[in-house]
Amino acid sequence: MKKAAPIIGLIVGIALACLLALFFRENPLHVLKVLLTSSYNSKFDFGLTLFYTTCLIFSGLAFSIPMKAGLFHIGAEGQIIFSAVVAAYLGHVLPFDTSFSILLLCVLTALAGFLAAYVIALLKLYRQAHEVVVAIMLNFILSAFATWFTINRLQNPNSQNPETHLIQPSFQFLNNDFLKVYFEQSAVSSFFLVAILFCIVLFILEQKTLWGLQIRAYGSNPLAARRLQISDFKILTISLGLAGVCSALVGLTEVLGNTFQFKIGFSPQYGFLGIAVALLARNNFLGIIASAFLMASLHKGASDLDLETKFLTRDFSLILQAIIIFSVASSYYFFNYRFKKKVKLD
Amino acid sequence: MLVAGRIFFFLSAIIVSSTSLAFKVGLVLDKGGKDDKSFNTSAYNGATKAEKELGIELKYVEATDNNSLEVLHRNFAQKKYDLVIGIGFAQADAIKKVAALFPQTQFAIVDGEVKANNVRSLLFEEHEGSFLMGAAAAMKSKTGVVGFLGGMDIPLIRRFQKGYEAGVKYINPKATVLNNYIGVTGEAWNNPTKAKEMALSQIGKKADVIFHAAGASGSGLFDAAADKKIYAIGVDSNQNWIKPGVVLTSMLKRVDVAVYETIKSANAKQFQGGVIRFGLKDSGVDWALDQNNEKLWSALEKNKLNEIKKQIIAKKIAVPDYYVTK
Structure with a gap:
């Protein structure tokens, strides 16, 4: 039961x-029918649901990893926007010769997400600043930077929209992605598989490794954990750093897998929806897959209710x-x- | 369960589509929603006017995020709507994609440009109207300091700002223009509190006329202006009624006219693709004068403003365009 x-x-x-x-x-039955069917009306619709699922899995992870260490991390939104700009910038300027460039782009973007989240960890470690306050303020700073950078340095000259250049054609390799082709050029891409893989790997890391144990120990009682020689520095670096990487993956999903550029306002607040996803799954990394899918279906059903x-x-x-x-x-x-x-x- | 639902859905769709023979129009509003008292409201009014007068069938939806735009346009086209209108620059990409997939459906977009045979792009010359507002502000300013409040810092609003500054300098080359933008996220279009704060700080720097291009945030400016007894200038819709005597005038952007005319011509089977620009010459952009602000303007000032308008139309005054010069 x-x-x-x-x-x-x-x-x-x-x-x-x-x-x-x-x-x-x-008619309530009509509403129910729209809700149940809107995500599966066509392959295209289902692909979009899976795209939302991908983003929500990553943002759900970005909230729930620090939660394991007892940290209430609400800074994902800013990190997502920041890393999306970084990805769009790198995709525009990096010289493309081999698949090494793609790897470099992903690594540097992940690093950007890591650093953005690491500010929170540093301020908490050395200035005892509360992570909630720092994270929420950082959201504004990072999105302000993203807007400024987009308009003043990277504005797409062929468009009146506030958006960056398209990334170079050779970086748009996910355009012929098998998932994208199957779902009729919908927003979904192979990042969906990466998201699922991430959940599984993180679940194993949490349950089976020493680091996982230490983070959980720190989360349930930081004082006792310090007694056991578990350093604050290590826990905050791992948990917030990984959260930053997960946020960066939302940015990559959008820039490499969907629009191939950064558009101001692309995120319907994935960072905050991710909190709901994580709470629904009770911070269980595997449960996040299911709850992200549920929230994605609801998000998708939302616009269809309006129409139907x-x-x-x-x-x-x-x-x-x-x-x-x-x-x-x-x-x-x-x-x-x-x-x-x-x-x-x- | 799922299969049954789909069949039922399919049947009901057939029944609905076969019973109505009226010209069907789908309207996709921007994220601001239909009650922003400004841009989207104007579009919505134009469409409802067409619904009443032309007997068309209208369905409007509001976008939840950029990805949903494409889905909404697709669904309208799949349901065999005759004309689908997208409001706002953000919909350009979605319409471009969907219009190529459904060549039989007619599309229109406001504020964006899409090159396709079945798409009509409705563009406005905002810089012309802003120039006129700048001139009006400089004429009414006693301190020689005027303000501009933008919503989000995007090219479209820079276009307003640049035209406005040029208009101010045209009347009074020594005047100072204070520029502020309300925010860096979409929230900026709907943040009256911050708009009020910024307006008060501009007033603190001696600004006595402030023009806003900030959607629903503008109401904050009107409050501040009423408190401190200075003039404000509205945007997009006619906002003179919001605070009579305080709102000097409004820069009209007749999205309603553009939408109405598009529906009318499509209904009469005279739809054509291509770009249509609305400017001062066809009153697509204009300044608002009604019973709420009539007393603020002397005959001399009215004439002067209308004279400037004529000169812009005759291209005797060159108004700088941010899209062209940057």
């Missing part, structure tokens, strides 16, 4: 959301997401609560 909790929560949440549609003079119904607008989909997150999250509490009470009675 306890294991089925999130599924029951999900069903209750969707049911509640559909009932809410009655208030807007919409008379009175519902895109704002309704936000309400819907909130209800579903709320009911899934509270289902854990509900079932755990009863469980604990029984133990006490015994």
Whole structure:
């Protein structure tokens, strides 16, 4: 019963959301049908859902890795935007000769994400600044830098949109990606597989290695962990650094796998949606795959609800997401609560 | 379950599409949404006017993010809508892709340029209107300091700024123009609090007329102007009514006219692709004079402003264009 909790929560949440549609003079069954089918109407639609899933897996990881070490990391949004600009810049200037250039681009972008996140770690280590405050401020600084850099240094001369040059054609190798071709040139790319691989590798690292153990130990009790000679420096570097790399992968997914350029405002707040994804999965790295897919379907269904119904607008989909997150999250509490009470009675 | 849902969906789609024979128009609004009292509202008004007067069938949607734009356009085209209109520069790429896939469907885009036979691009000469606003601000300023509040720092808004500065200098070469941009993210279009703060700081530097090009953030400027008893200038829609006596005038960008005319010609089977530019000459861009701001303008000032307008139309005044010169 306890294991089925999130599924029951999900069903209750969707049911509640559909009932809410009655208030807007919409047929709840129709709403349900749109929600269930919108992600799979065509291969193209499904590809887009998988693209959102990819981004949400990475941003979910960017939140949940530091969470394992007890850090509330909400700086993914800024890191995503920053690393996307870096990727677009590198794709524009790096000389292309071999596949080594592609590797270099990925590594340097990941490094950019790492450094952006590492600012948070450094300030926490040497100035005892709280990570939440630093991260939220850094979000603005990084996106301000991205906007400035795009408009003043890298603006695409062929467009009035605030966007960078396209990356060089040889870097657009994912255009003929097998996933992209299969899904009718949708936004999805092989980064989807990378995302899944990341989840599995991280899950193994967490469960089977010493570092994983140390991070979890630090997360549950930093004081005790320090006693055990686990250094703050190491834990913060690994957890926030990896989070930065995951954020950078969202940027790469967009720039190398989707639009081949950086567009200001490309992210529908992946960084913050990632928090919901991680919380839904209770910070389980494998669970993130499922919860990211769920959130992606909802995000995709959002725009279709607007199109398919008379009175519902895109704002309704936000309400819907909130209800579903709320009911899934509270289902854990509900079932755990009863469980604990029984133990006490015994 | 899924298969059944799809079949049901398919059937209902057939029923819906076969029962209505009216000309079907899909309107894809920008992320700002239809209630921004400015750009999108104007487009929405034009489309609803067409719905009432021409008896077309209208469906509007609001975009959630850049990727959803393409899906929305695709869905409209797949549902056999006759005309799909995209509002805002961000939709150019999506329309370019979808228009190539659905050559039978007619598309239109506001503020963006797409070269295809079935796409009509509706562009506005914002710099001309901004020049006129600059001239108006300089005429009304007593301190010789005027302000400009942009939403997000993007080329389109730089175009407003450059035209405005040129207009101010045309009337008063010694005048100072204070420039501020509200933000670096999309949030900048909808942040009246910060707009108010920036307006107050400009007023602190002696600015006594401030022009905004910041979408829904503009209401913050109007509040600040009313508090400190200075003039503000509105943008896109006619915003004179928001604070009568405070809003000096508004730079009209007649997105509603552009949308209405496009629907009208498409409905009459006279749709043509290509670029249509709206400027001062055809009142696609203009300054707003109505009962709310009539008292602020003397006959002499009105004449002077209209004279400048005529000279711009006759190309006797060269207005700098950010897109051309950078």
